[in-house]
Amino acid sequence: MMKNRQHIKWGFLFFFLPVVLWLFLLIVLPHLELLRLSFSKANTGKFTLDNYLAFFKEPIYWLTFVRTAGYSIIVTFLVMVISLPVSFYISKIARGRMTGALMILILVPFWVSELIRVYGWMILLRESGILNHFFVSIGLFKEPVEMLYNDITMIMGLVYTSMLFMVVPVLGVMDDLDNALIEAAYDLGASKISIWRTIIIPHCASGLVNGGIIVFMLVLGSYLTPNLMGGKNSLWFTEQIYNQIILYFNWNQGAAFGFLLLALSSLIIWVLLKLTKQNLKEVVK
Amino acid sequence: MIRSLPSSKKYRGGFTLFIILYFIFLFAPLVVTMILAFNDSMYPSLPWQGFTLDWFFGNGPEKYGIFHDQTNLRSLFTSFKVAVAVMIVSTFLGTCAAFLFEQENFRFKNALYFLMIAPLVIPGVILGISILMFSNTIGLFIEDHLGIYVSFLGPGFPLVVLGQSSFISTIVALVVSARLKKFDHTLEEAAYNLGANKAEVLWFITLKYLRPSIIGGAAMAFLMSFENFNTTIFLVGSQATLPINMYMQVRDGSTPVINAISFLLILGTSIFAVVNLTKGNKKLL
Known part of the structure; x- marks a missing residue:
């Protein structure tokens, strides 16, 4: 017994040390450093609030921040609205092998990198793009129209790139929904709308929240889609961070922006978790 | 319905x-x-x-x-090297974490677990800049106090690998944990009773059982690393990875080689x- 216990101790350290090193060297300490730099002056390293004050003084900064947050919420909501009927169809309407085939089909595009998917949309939508070529040749448009570089296209692109992270959890809970509940409601004369409102959506709430957290975080932190499909004026907050760090080499300002973004995403996730009385552990499962 | x-x-x-x-x-x-x-x-x-x-x-x-196309081929090769390195690092860390959190009990286990899943809800951009700033600070510290310039602490291959591993390890950990949860511990006990030591049991019984999930997690790590943009953009040195190289070509107008x-x-x-x-x-x- 004694011997065995000693072995367990060594085994514990073998697993414990790499994990602790990973979490402290790559997660905890870097974020503390980010926080420290965000409160430091550029050259002297003295304590200052200037980096945060600049954020509130310059309308372009906080407007971008508010805009990014607002659009992220809209995108998350749109993704929820689209994912519900899609997963309902796959889980409850499609028959037999069709369900499996659709499942695979729906997952495949999302393994492809975000850059390629955005590139595909650029080829389709730009002034010399496929859709313009098509519309002009059938006479619907007189001349090509630029369909890229506006907010609506950008929102569509963000919905497209983040959809999977909602469809998968919603499909999961939709599968668990007992068909008998819907049948009973139907037999008792419930309308489709009330079946959706009182049975299906409440049942899917946990999947929607889990998906919502991941989608919101991804959209808030995305760079490629707003940069390539949205307007050219750096109006997504990650672009401001990129500009400060890579273009202006103002790391302290960039650190403050980074911390604000982190605070916003943590806050919204925390609120969502509190509202639905869940914890992060359950969400990532 | x-x-x-x-x-x-x-x-x-x-x-x-x-x-x-x-x-x-x-x-x-x-x-x-x-x-x-x-x-x-x-x-x-x-x-x-x-x-x-x-x-x-x-x-x-x-x-x-x-x-x-030399430029694209070179970046393809760089991405491949990075992805293999990330796959090795994060499969090791992720598997260690799975064992640590599924099989061991220790103080602050919940706090450490929370830290491990946090990278999933931290935007990739923030992970990138915080690791960049932290390693830069360490590099400056070493240079000031020991007079040595440590090149791997600047942007480049090692930093990209560490940055990507910081969150990809979490994903491997979740994939491996899911299978480890279902492991039947009587198999281990049987092996001990037949005279196997801890290392033998780990290698011949537990790891063998986990093999599909470890391979799956490793494949996933490879793919996520290969496609990563948000974290990599801040950590990359002169050798661009494929997504970054492609991004610049897509942004500035490209030929169909993309x-x-x-x-x-x-x-x-x-x-x-x-x-x-x-x-x-x-x-x-």
Whole structure:
């Protein structure tokens, strides 16, 4: 017994040390450093609030921040609205092998990198793009129209790139929904709308929240889609961070922006978790 | 309403149409990107100028296909190196974490677990800048106090690998944990009773049982690393990875060589996805 216990101790350290090193060297300490730099002056390293004050003084900064947050919420909501009927169809309407085939089909595009998917949309939508070529040749448009570089296209692109992270959890809970509940409601004369409102959506709430957290975080932190499909004026907050760090080499300002973004995403996730009385552990499962 | 209930033709037809449109939306950008890789034109757009394989095999003077395009080939190779390194690091860390959190008990276990899943809800941009700043600070500290310039603490290959591993390890940990949870511990006890020591049990029993999930997690790590942009952009040195190299070409206007690369990547990831999904690794998003 004694011997065995000693072995367990060594085994514990073998697993414990790499994990602790990973979490402290790559997660905890870097974020503390980010926080420290965000409160430091550029050259002297003295304590200052200037980096945060600049954020509130310059309308372009906080407007971008508010805009990014607002659009992220809209995108998350749109993704929820689209994912519900899609997963309902796959889980409850499609028959037999069709369900499996659709499942695979729906997952495949999302393994492809975000850059390629955005590139595909650029080829389709730009002034010399496929859709313009098509519309002009059938006479619907007189001349090509630029369909890229506006907010609506950008929102569509963000919905497209983040959809999977909602469809998968919603499909999961939709599968668990007992068909008998819907049948009973139907037999008792419930309308489709009330079946959706009182049975299906409440049942899917946990999947929607889990998906919502991941989608919101991804959209808030995305760079490629707003940069390539949205307007050219750096109006997504990650672009401001990129500009400060890579273009202006103002790391302290960039650190403050980074911390604000982190605070916003943590806050919204925390609120969502509190509202639905869940914890992060359950969400990532 | 659902399979087992009668529904009007209109309802069923309308729903099916919606799903068809959804799948067109899903696949249109990918299909168009792939087809235009074979267009005999200098631009990735219509009109169709005839079929060509030049964007794969062309060797100048007008068209350089992917297999003769030195810049893109170099970045492909860089991405491959990074992905292999990240795969090794994060499979090791992730598996350690799975063992640590599933099989060991210690103080602050919950706090440490929370730290481990946090990278999933931290935007990739923030992970990138915080690791960049932290390693830069350490580098400066060493230079000031010991007078040595440590090159691997600056942007470059090691930093990219560490930055990507910081969150990819978490994903491997979750994939491996999911299988470890279902492990039947009587198998271990039986092996101990037959005289095996801890290391033997770990190697011949537990790890053998975990093999599918470790392979699945490693494959996932490879793919996520290969496609990562948000974290990598801040950590990359002079050697650009493929997504970063492609991003610059897409942003500044490109030839269909990008379509050829996309074609190969889409094909590769699709095969990978279908193999994974049909083998029943549903945990893999």
